[in-house]
Amino acid sequence: MLINLSDVLSEQHKTVEETVPLNLESMDLKSGSYPIVSKEPVHVVVSHVKDKELQIKAESKVCVIIPCDRCLEDVKQEIVLDFTKHVDLNIPDADLPEGLDESNFIDGYHLDVDKLLFNEILIGWPTKVLCREDCKGICNVCGQNLNLGTCNCEDTGLDPRMSVVRDLFKNFKEV
Incomplete structure (x- = not known):
């Protein structure tokens, strides 16, 4: 106009x-x-x-x-x-x-x-837009919206230096 x-x-x-x-x-x-x-x-x-x-x-x-x-x-x-x-x-x-x-x-x-x-x-464009404050995002392996449900993908985004600790938890689930 x-x-x-x-x-x-x-x-x-x-x-x-x-x-x-x-x-x-x-x-x-x-x-x-x-x-x-x-x-x-x-x-x-x-x-x-x-x-x-x-x-x-x-x-x-x-x-x-x-x-x-x-x-x-x-x-x-x-x-x-x-x-x-x-x-x-x-x-x-x-x-x-x-x-x-x-x-x-x-x-x-x-x-x-x-x-x-x-x-x-x-x-005035927002720098970060969230659907809600506690948005869980999407799975970086399968693309599942984690707000709607979980997926069975293994989390590959973990720090490889922590693999020993992760193996301890896998082997001794009661710990």
């Missing part, structure tokens, strides 16, 4: 305040495609600071399905977006001083809301 910034960048410097729908259907990243199952309209306020400097405030909420990092079950992850950007259209993104944000989501007199929110969703 594009928002026209002509009013903000003109001589009157009118503030633009709009609530627009988010058109993103999924987050397509190198690691995979993650569907967006629910999203709220985006409330955007663009105001003039000075010259070609703008302040952009946006609020929204999205719910993305991300696989659990341990068992790969789908998890609904809610990402709340509430941010303020300070951009200067006279300065290229490569030469930005501290305190200014990139403006790659503004093309001419149009603000690309989907591109703006895509970047912010990436910033």
Whole structure:
């Protein structure tokens, strides 16, 4: 969705305040495609600071399905977006001083809301997603989801230096 910034960048410097729908259907990243199952309209306020400097405030909420990092079950992850950007259209993104944000989501007199929110969703992307706190993961031999049941595979992930201790327990089960 594009928002026209002509009013903000003109001589009157009118503030633009709009609530627009988010058109993103999924987050397509190198690691995979993650569907967006629910999203709220985006409330955007663009105001003039000075010259070609703008302040952009946006609020929204999205719910993305991300696989659990341990068992790969789908998890609904809610990402709340509430941010303020300070951009200067006279300065290229490569030469930005501290305190200014990139403006790659503004093309001419149009603000690309989907591109703006895509970047912010990436910033808010969780580093670790678990279906539950005590998730047991999957068996690294057969792939069984250990939350749903156990498997009969021998655990080969044990430290080989502990094989003597493991053999003691196998030979003397009453110990």
